Amino acid sequence: MSPITEKTTEATSESVTERTQPLAPMQRPDAPGARGAKGAKGAKAGPVMVIGHTGLLGQALMRVAGERGLRTLGISRRTVPGLNLARQADLAPFLDRLAPSLVINAAAITDLASCEADASAALELHVRLPGLLAEWSRQRGTPWVQVSTDHYWNDIENTLHAEEAPVSPPNTYARTKHAGEELALRNPNCLVLRTNLVGFRGRSGAPTFVEWALAALAAGEPFDAYTDVWASSIEAHQFAHALFDLVKMGTTGLLNLASREAVSKADFIAALAEAAGYDAEHMRRVPRPPRQRPRRANAMGLEVARAEALLGRALPGAAAVIEAIVASPAMPKPSVRIDLSRGTDVPLDLDTPTPMQIGRPDVQLA
Ligand SMILES: NC(=O)c1ccc[n+]([C@@H]2O[C@H](COP(=O)([O-])OP(=O)(O)OC[C@H]3O[C@@H](n4cnc5c(N)ncnc54)[C@H](OP(=O)(O)O)[C@@H]3O)[C@@H](O)[C@H]2O)c1
Numbered sequence: 001m002s003p004i005t006e007k008t009t010e011a012t013s014e015s016v017t018e019r020t021q022p023l024a025p026m027q028r029p030d031a032p033g034a035r036g037a038k039g040a041k042g043a044k045a046g047p048v049m050v051i052g053h054t055g056l057l058g059q060a061l062m063r064v065a066g067e068r069g070l071r072t073l074g075i076s077r078r079t080v081p082g083l084n085l086a087r088q089a090d091l092a093p094f095l096d097r098l099a100p101s102l103v104i105n106a107a108a109i110t111d112l113a114s115c116e117a118d119a120s121a122a123l124e125l126h127v128r129l130p131g132l133l134a135e136w137s138r139q140r141g142t143p144w145v146q147v148s149t150d151h152y153w154n155d156i157e158n159t160l161h162a163e164e165a166p167v168s169p170p171n172t173y174a175r176t177k178h179a180g181e182e183l184a185l186r187n188p189n190c191l192v193l194r195t196n197l198v199g200f201r202g203r204s205g206a207p208t209f210v211e212w213a214l215a216a217l218a219a220g221e222p223f224d225a226y227t228d229v230w231a232s233s234i235e236a237h238q239f240a241h242a243l244f245d246l247v248k249m250g251t252t253g254l255l256n257l258a259s260r261e262a263v264s265k266a267d268f269i270a271a272l273a274e275a276a277g278y279d280a281e282h283m284r285r286v287p288r289p290p291r292q293r294p295r296r297a298n299a300m301g302l303e304v305a306r307a308e309a310l311l312g313r314a315l316p317g318a319a320a321v322i323e324a325i326v327a328s329p330a331m332p333k334p335s336v337r338i339d340l341s342r343g344t345d346v347p348l349d350l351d352t353p354t355p356m357q358i359g360r361p362d363v364q365l366a
Contacts, residue, residue: 046101047072048104049075051103052107054076054078056199058076060239061243062074064241068244095142102143105133107129108177126173126180130180133146134186134190144189150297152178154298155299161256161300191252196231198321210272217283218278219282223282225270226286227265230264230265233268242307242311256306278334
């Protein structure tokens, strides 16, 4: 990979807007990127709203925002039962009242089979919701972030895809995520981030890739790891830090935000095992099965030169991503056998609105 100093000269895409002057809604001293921000007259800044705050990324966003002194507000079906933002006719009655200074949409149906089984649910969450957010932001001028995917390409080799690379979404998840990107990008206040995330979700019965890999390593029984599925996975907190830095600069448009290196699943697990003190002798390095259902992307590498130029720093390589995973408080000891059906469900100690706080006739609550 070429050195970062060379890459910085490549940041010329029209798809990314780096504003030397911050976006209008972020010119206030209470802009969401500001540390411990207060409004001009001492009023508190509007909160950072994280839609999907109970997920792998959502939890990291809440934590990192808190570390940066930002007030947060998490929204998900589990914390506000019965609420489905994607089914509202208009988000204004809900969002105006909560007055966020930034909205981050990290909600998704990340299980590919579930998207195939219920395509209308995928369409609603991945397309209709960003459409509603774009419409609301158009009226209010509030910046927002649509978190998107890298699940767009099949190839026989490991390729890094730039933002303008043509996409070939292989399944309902990818098609609906891409349609959501397109709606979001019609709104000039939106930053659309393509990524691939690793870390801990802690939800029983729904392990992340890392949780599954650690459980497989700890079990001491043979398991398959694919040699021809490549991704530029970044640890969720690393992603969250970079996201807030980009928002603070007023970045909008489409941007890849991921590790600077794409590696195969097999290489990733082997390096994780090595760094965390697991024995990987039972891991079988195999190509992916020929006819997977649903069809899946395999060459998901993302070229991140543009994000690095904007941030003025290199994004983490695979070793730094693995280091962050191993350093996570959620990292189990190699001697612990992991039961994925038990999980440690998300501790909901976050600054989350209750149905009482947000209940309005036009917001459907159970
Ligand atoms: N994980 C990855 O490797 C990966 C790769 C590429 C892109 N991404 C993207 O990164 C973002 C975050 O992914 P993640 O891995 O953090 O996902 P995740 O762990 O599966 O979390 C998804 C979140 O969405 C919420 N959610 C699901 N259905 C919802 C609905 N109908 N209404 C409101 N909230 C709903 C879930 O909360 P409740 O279930 O509590 O409602 C949860 O908080 C997504 O945009 C995803 O497409 C992830």
